[in-house]
Amino acid sequence: MSLATMEEAHKIIQSIRFTLLSPTELRKLSAVEVQAGDTYDEDGVPIVSGLMDGRLGTLEPRQKCKTCGNTASACPGHFGHIELAEPAIHVSFAKLIHRLLSITCRNCGRILLSEEKGEKYRARHKELKQRLNTIPDAFLDEIIKDAKKTQQCPHCGQKQFPIEHGKPTTFHEIVTEGGAVRLTPSTVRERLERIPDDDLDLLGMDPKAARPEWAVLQVMPVPPVSVRPSITLESGIRSEDDLTHKLVDIIRINQKLREALESGVPINIIQELHELLQYHVTTYFDNEVSGLPPARHRSGRALKTLCQRLKGKEGRFRGNLSGKRVDFSARTVVSPDPNLDINEVGVPLDIASRLTIPEKVTSHNLEEMKRLIENGPDNYPGALYIVRPDGRRVRLEFVTDRKVVAEAIQPGFVVERHLRDGDIVLFNRQPSLHRMSIMAHRVRVLPYKTFRLNPTVCVPYNADFDGDEMNLHVPQGEEARTEARLLMQVQDQILSPRYGGPIIGAIRDSLTTAFLLTQKSTTLNRYDVSNLLSAAGYEGPLPGPAVTKPEERWTGKQIFSVVLPKGFNFISKSNLSSYYKCEDCGRGVIHDCPYDAFIVIKDSVLERGVIDKASIGAEKSESLFHRIVKDYGPEEARRFLNAVTRLLDRFMVMRGFTYAMDELQIPDSTREKISKAIAKAEEKVNEYIESYRKGTLERLPGQSLEESLEIYIMNELSRARDVAGEYSDQYFQMDNSGVIMSRAGARGSVLNMGQMTASVGQQSIRGKRILRGYRGRALSFFRPGDAGAAARGFVYHCYRDGLDPIEFFFHAMGGREGLVDTAVRTQQSGYMQRRLINALEHLRVEYDGTVRDSRGNIIQIRYGEDGVDTAKSDHGKAVNIDRLVERVRLTMKKGTPASKEYVEDGVEQAKDALSPLILNKLRQTLINAKLPKAAVDDAVEGAIENYTRALVEPGEAAGIVSAQSIGEPGTQMTLRTFHFAGVREQNVTLGLPRLIEIVDARKIPSTPNMTVYIDAKHRTSREKAQEVATLLTHTTLGDIATTIESDITRMKIEVTLNPQAMREREVTVQEVRDALKPSGCEVKVEGYHIEIKSKDLEIPQFRRLSNKLPAHHIKGIPAVKRALVLEERGEWMVRTEGSSLALALEVPGVDTTRTVSNNINETALVLGIDAARNVIVKEALGVLEEQGLDVDIRHVMLVADMMTSSGEVLQVGRHGVSGEKASTLAKAAFEITIPTIVDAAVKGTVDTLRGVAENVIVGQQIPMGTGLIEVSMSMSRKGGK
Secondary structure (H helix, E strand, C coil): CCCCCCCCCCCCCCCEECCCCCHHHHHHHCCCECCCCCCECCCCCECCCCCCCHHHCCCCCCCCCCCCCCCCCCCCCCCEEEEEEEEEECHHHHHHHHHHHHHECCCCCCECCCHHHHHHHHHHHHHHHHHHCCCCHHHHHHHHHHHHHCCECCCCCCECCCEEEECCCEEEEEECCCEEEEECHHHHHHHHHCCCHHHHHHCCCCCCCCCHHHHEEEEEEECCCCCCCCEECCCCCEECCHHHHHHHHHHHHHHHHHHHHHHCCCHHHHHHHHHHHHHHHHHHHCCCCCCCCCCECCCCCECCCHHHHHCCCCCHHHHHHCCCCCCCEEEEEEEECCCCCCCEEEEEHHHHCCCEEEEECCCCCHHHHHHHHHHCCCCCCCEEEEECCCCCEEEHHHCCCHHHHHHHCCECEEEEEECCCCCEEEEECCCCCCHHHEEEEEEEEECCCCEEECHHHHHHHCCCCCCCEEEEECCCCHHHHHHHHHHCEHHHHCECCCCCCECCCECCHHHHHHHHHCCCCCEECHHHHHHHHHHCCCCCCCCCCCECCCCCEEEHHHHHHHCCCCCCCEEEECHHHHHHCCHHHHHCCCCCCCCCCEEEEECCEEEECCCCHHHHECCCCCCHHHHHHHHHCHHHHHHHHHHHHHHHHHHHHHHCCCCCHHHHCCCHHHHHHHHHHHHHHHHHHHHHHHHHHHCCCCCCCCCCHHHHHHHHHHHHHHHHHHHHHHHHHHHCCCCCHHHHHHHHCCCCCHHHHHHHHCCCEECEECCEECCCCECCECCCCCCCCCCCCHHHCEECCCCCCCCCHHHHHHHHHHHHHHHHHHHHHHHHHHHHHHHHHHHHCCCEECCCCCEECCCCCEEECCHHHCCECHHHCECCECCCHHHHHHHHHHHCCCCCECCHHHHHHHHHHCCCCCCHHHHHHHHHHHHHHCCEHHHHHHHHHHHHHHHHHHECCCCCCHHHHHHHHHHHHHHHCCCCCEEEECCCCEEEECHHHHHHHHHHCCCCCCCCEEEEEECCCCCCCHHHHHHHHHHHCCEEHHHHEEEEEEECCCCEEEEEECHHHHHHCCCCHHHHHHHCCCCCEEEEEECCEEEEEECCCCHHHHHHHHHHHHHCEEECCCCCCEEEEEEECCEEEEEEECCCHHHHCCCCCECCCCCEECCHHHHHHHHCHHHHHHHHHHHHHHHHHHCCCCCCHHHHHHHHHHHHCCCCCCCCCCCCCHHHCCCHHHHHHHCCHHHHHHHHHHHCCEECCCCCHHHHHHCCCCCCHHHHCCCCCCCCCCCCC
């Protein structure tokens, strides 16, 4: 007999409406009126009509609810209510109440606008509602401002008085003759009741959803017991929830107030009780109201009441709805295991026998399932539960005879079995900064207590093995497992969506070994070769030996070639080429490089070159491994990476590799050279100090003399350390382990080796030498004012020889800065990323190729302007045409080259399929390549296929990917704000602080500047460009005056001008005369002498004038402090410190078509929103490139488009993009929780749940990716039609 089960239809919430509940509705919804201020009696039984009344729900197991009759698991809990003796004001609505009282009549309740004005506003209100489907706040503010001006009601003629809002819930009416009169909540409620619905409509409120008088409470809802459960402590004492404590206070004061009102006690006592009731009601809703002492527990801890439960990281929204704790997860320490496949994870037996996977019993697996049930929960592999077709669960732990149970199962049962090899699980490390922080692995059950991970997969997780813990989640549904298997496996995540290159690759020792194995000098005998090939899992014939006499020897290059995919061709240069600066390698010419730095692979044979980080390293684009991923696909890439790392691992074990102390020793001759170099630098430092003391030191532009001295010394000492490092580096040869590691790109650099063997060098804090400490010196054993190398943190010794105590202390100061810097950077970039993700999370690519938000507004007409998904691109290019043509050339049969016309015809046919840029590049490359006709056709077909494959898929969560791609590198950026760029002449903000400024759309950046291009006449010579720079630079009287002396007795100021300074700044005496016209003064100019005499100024005014005079504007743009003339790409241009775009464009000689400012808001104002968008893209990319971070331009463009899509520049955050979101839930879950919900309730907002955060909160599938589509299947029944 088959059991037919009816599956309940899946309910979907379409929308949520926010409203206020009226007193009547509250009473209707209530299951009990709570009157007793107690919870339980002496026997522990809930008191009837008390706060734990059985009708409010039940918490005890097997006890039934008195309202719905369900047990605790099925009873949702029921609300009760308290009838307040006197109304109390709801603190969250106090501001709204004050606004309404201020703009409505105290007598008739109408809004204080004349009929004519009211009609005008209503017409505008209607039009805005039709056009925008919402009422902008600016319009409502305009109405309120207008109504506030009215002194007399235009409807009933009643005189109006101003209303004062005393924090937090008191209101006073300022009556002219009697002073301030306090408005009681009852009065406030009466006044609010009089406001007609039409007027509320005009003010943006929805009277059907929320009448304002409902914000003055007559009835208090009492939440069900499930919201405020009481717990029994170990001592047997019951401990009540904070909300229950507050409710007890409210009930008790309410009773006292009711009794006082009934017994006719004096008014002042009633008033005090009423104020106390109001205090308890206020703190029940919000216990952090400014101006009110918080309600406290007996222990002195502040109570967590309703608002505190909702907001913040631990609140309901972020702590229990947006993110929750989950079942079927495990967490432990990770350790490395190079023998695992890259897509495997080693799971400890302990964990594998506690986590379960539900498996449906079918006729195919029936016997196996029986065996698992017999093993039970304690014998691996076994099972923990059986779920019968009727939904009942059997826990095998408590079953005495499991054989009987095993025999009873049949198809249709579900067995929850232990994890076993090959199961799909999700593996995750926090912080999860990008989508590769959680990937799908296959289980490999192993002994011991840690998760095992292939070391090559460390980079995407940013994991290391110094105690990191990771999480493992077991997807329970068939659909979830399939999705993880198809979309999330490690090999499918090799290419990073941040830059379109491989993020996974060989690391550390594998790179060192690859370097050693593929050197020309490495040869191996038959035994070693067999050993290596078996480690790599190679099955096939042994390649022929490179040398047969006197014995058979194979080269390392031959062995490496074995693991390469069939038919692979590749040309590139290794890390060595940049070290040896080989010219032929730099040009990319195929040649026999003397350093073996040029890699040539022909038909899967490594002919020349060494393999190092540039070829198979992680995060290296355009590398050998990148080509394998792109040309052969992820499965082949996985096979290659597994084979190569196992091969290299075995070679390392066979050869051995160590870095010992003796490899850091250098000969006396080298030590002498190093000492001389440092002594020479010290002499130079002393020369600088001497010339500074004499006043002959040349001052750097924009720096004081002291700052200039510091910069000179810092440069000199940095150079000394570099020279010392070079001397030690020259001594070490390629047989040194440190050199091998640094050349291979595995670890370390020339600088590290220099610090270990030559000199540690200058320690710095905030980019400057160490200056702070004692007064005038850093440490007490230096003379005050000593600016020498030793006194300010230069470390002469190297790590090998050890530092002396003073050096050690300075070094510790420098090290501390690094730690603080890291902590601050992590916190700042984390918040920036949270804001970016929140602002962009709801953007997705639609079926028409556009990028839209959850409202359907178009943010980009085509994703990234070319529709290409960075993760599917070839390092950002939709099609790598050079590589494509090269591949076709290597595989083609020889023939006569196709004519130019044939090429153009072939390319023309592809014009509908390819973008214009790719078409032009393809045309040009094919014409130059001179390929036969068949090869041309192949190339065009290949280009179309690659382009189609690279296009973004509908449903792609483009916003989240872009936000992660910009946020994730944030932690790698520097925090130094100031840096002297170019010729150390200009202050610019760089790194994370500048990126945060851009994302914030700051009104004024911390270092505003302009790049001023010059017209054809002025850009040819430095002199002409200097003329424009002079016109731009702000000149004050202080800049061109030798002296400014004020004589208060004669009430006159004498100024002596500096002719040289005037010539430099091209200022004439006439210009000074025209600019100097202070009011109430007489100005006389004789040659270079100016006399300013007071006519009718008072002494304080005269003093102010004399103080302001040096900063008096003479000519130029006031915002531009300095202008530098620079040469870029063969033309002269000006870079300014300070920005005023509108004025700069009016200066003669400026090219108005190209001049830009780094101030986004100013650009938007002067040149329009498109120009502002371009500035955001340019500035953000500039910051990322300067830090050496590879981020695709498409991500930056999406952020810029989101910030400017509304026509004005919005910041990424709650005051900008996030604040404009359609969803109330999403806004409340982000930052300003309570005001958002209050605002939504007043307006009767409907949240249609179209975005990401709101669907996560209500527990539904998010409308992104696979969540966009519903798959419906109808299967024909057996024997049916």
